[in-house]
Amino acid sequence: MESCMFPRKQNAILITDDDSLRELIYGLFPPDVMEWTHYRRATAAVEALFNEPPDLLLADNRLTDISGAEVASMVKSENVYRQLPVMLCLPPEDLEKGMDFSLIEADDFLLLPVGAAEARSRICLTISRALRSLDANPLSKLPGNTSIIQRIQDLIDRREDFALAYVDLDYFKSYNDKYGFSRGDEALMMTARVIVNTVRGFGGTASFVGHVGGDDFVFIMPPKHIEEACQRLIATFDQIIPNFYDHDDRERGRICSTDRQGNIREFPIMAISLAVVFNCNGSLKHYGEASAIAMGLKKKAKEIETSCYVLDRRKSNCDS
Incomplete structure (x- = not known):
């Protein structure tokens, strides 16, 4: 056979x-x-x-x-x-x-x-x-870059109000280096499930979750729900993630690993950063604008050691 x-x-x-x-x-x-x-x-x-x-x-x-x-x-x-x-x-x-x-x-x-x-x-x-569908992320099965870009641009073209959250794991590389790719993948899968279940918890058909790759995700929701979704996501992630560490590291709240320059140093328990971009009243014209705004917001979020979210307040006054 x-x-x-x-x-x-x-x-x-x-x-x-x-x-x-x-x-x-x-x-x-x-x-x-x-x-x-x-x-x-x-x-x-x-x-x-x-x-x-x-x-x-x-x-x-x-x-x-x-x-x-x-x-x-x-x-x-x-x-x-x-x-x-x-x-x-x-x-x-x-x-x-x-x-x-x-x-x-x-x-x-x-x-x-x-x-x-x-x-x-x-x-x-x-x-x-199904496996030949290259767009789907092979680990999480979530839609990949092509679907993400198409969804964002479609919403922009239809001038629909939406909030787009870029999700990034802080200190994931140090975790991956210490515990290995298998446990790193488990952490990514957990993150994907937490994002999906958080978004699903608000119901409706206007939501979308995608996996850009590695420890980068996105999700789209109506603007009126986005801040509560960020709060729920952070609370759930912070509750679960310590369980992915060995007992000693979990008790210490830090791990020893190698940084990008090859030096051994301490890193905190993984945190999750969210950068939220709004499209209100047709403010965005191209998906690249959303990405550029998000990059600046992510830098601000990563300056904070703990899990956090940053909103693009300039464009957050969408109609309810």
């Missing part, structure tokens, strides 16, 4: 109460290629799905609590999870009745009953297609 050539082990969620289908899916790939998490009910899977996004979601459309099609629509309606590949397991009668895939937005489907060879091939195709 040939396996897909993925750059790393894939984590997938399967939602079905059909034991025979579960056994077939679990036998498609070696555990070092694909690791499945199984749920019998969609309601039990949704919270885990949003907190720990998988590389693939496979949902049975015959579920009794929430259909697979409804789960797919739920996932794709969340801007930050639109790039998560979703497959449906469909009985023939569902196709015969007709399904509007422009509304469901599933990426592919398995027609039941399905053989192992076809299921394996279609799953491989779906994941490979």
Whole structure:
């Protein structure tokens, strides 16, 4: 049996109460290629799905609590999870009745009953297609630079009021140098989840979260919510981040690491800096303006050792 050539082990969620289908899916790939998490009910899977996004979601459309099609629509309606590949397991009668895939937005489907060879091939195709989407950040799965620029410019062109927050981790390099890339990636993933969950907590469809790369993120929200979002984000991050340090470093509140000149020195526990740019009444004409303003604000924020946010007060008087 040939396996897909993925750059790393894939984590997938399967939602079905059909034991025979579960056994077939679990036998498609070696555990070092694909690791499945199984749920019998969609309601039990949704919270885990949003907190720990998988590389693939496979949902049975015959579920009794929430259909697979409804789960797919739920996932794709969340801007930050639109790039998560979703497959449906469909009985023939569902196709015969007709399904509007422009509304469901599933990426592919398995027609039941399905053989192992076809299921394996279609799953491989779906994941490979998703991996070819170079824009998504490979670590966080959040939209990358192209999507970020397009979203900002689109909002500017439509003269919509918005607040754009640039997020940066302070002292991340020193943490990465001491604890290694694996633990550094864990800290970045935690940061991504905290940002996403903070933004989602305000509801609405006008929000957006992107991962520029490394320890740089952005998010977009209506101006009226941005300051409270910054406060919540900082409070949550500061509560969680000490747990990513060894006990002695956590108690001391500092670590010894190498600076950019190669000198050994002490660094504080990681902090998070936010620089917020406003587009009010068409004040911005190009996304480059937002970036230039943010760079100046970030310098001010980084002068403070603790987590903080800086607002571009000159342009913050947006209409509520």
